[in-house]
Amino acid sequence: MATAPYGVRLLVGVAATAVEETMKLPQTIMMYPMTLVSSVAQLVMKMQQDVADLVIKGDSTLENLFPPRDEQPEWATFDEDLESTSADEIPDTGERMTEGRFALYSVTENTEGWVTETATPLATTANAAAAGIVGEIDYDALTLAQLRARLQSLSVSDLEELLGYEEATKARAPFQTLLANRITRATAK
Structure with a gap:
């Protein structure tokens, strides 16, 4: 078989490519808006990066020309500035902190003068529920x-027990809300 001249082969190749591209045209046209949007987004991000680079370069130049002062405003106080007391300097009176919301034990003096410790209701409830x-x-x-x-998979009584335990111990609002909502949905069925 004889080969066609180079120019003819070139024209046939161009014509075949034109036919193929024409057949792909409906799909290609559908992609043009997305291609345009992504190209614009890429251009905008590149411009933002270039602007940020220029600002960083300007900051470093200004810092070299006008060094920053290491002054601290009079209203600012930091932990390092305060006189620190280490744990060794705190006097140990031997007393437990038994007051307040987080106290686990109450210290009471009975009639014989003995000091007794009793668990607070909070600790008792938490220990009982843990079982x-x-x-x-x-x-x-x-x-x-x-x-x-x-x-x-939990029953209503289990949910109520968990809610009581949560309220008695950590009292985390998201956990309480989740448990209370589940109890409401389970009892409504």
Whole structure:
């Protein structure tokens, strides 16, 4: 078979490519808006990077020309500026901190003059609940997402026990809300 001259082969190749591109035209036209948007977004991001580079260069030049002062405003106080007391300097009176919201024990003096420690209701409630469903599902180690995944398998009484435990111990609002909402949905069924 004889080969066609180079010019003819070139024209046939151009014609075949034109036909192929014409057949792809409906799909290509659909892609033009997205291509245009992505090109514009790329251009804008490149301009932002260039502007940021210029600002950084300007900052370093200004810092070289006008060095910053190491002054501290009179209203600013920092921990390093205050006189620090180490744990060794704090006098140890031997007393436990037994007042306030986070106290685990109450210290009372009975009639014989003996000092007795009793667990606060908060600690008692938390310890009692830990033996039930709290310990069974290792509630203290659960994240909010893990708890949400386990809610479907828990009964209403288990949910109420968890809610009581949460209120008695950590009182985390997202956990309380999640448990209360689940109790409401479960009892409405």
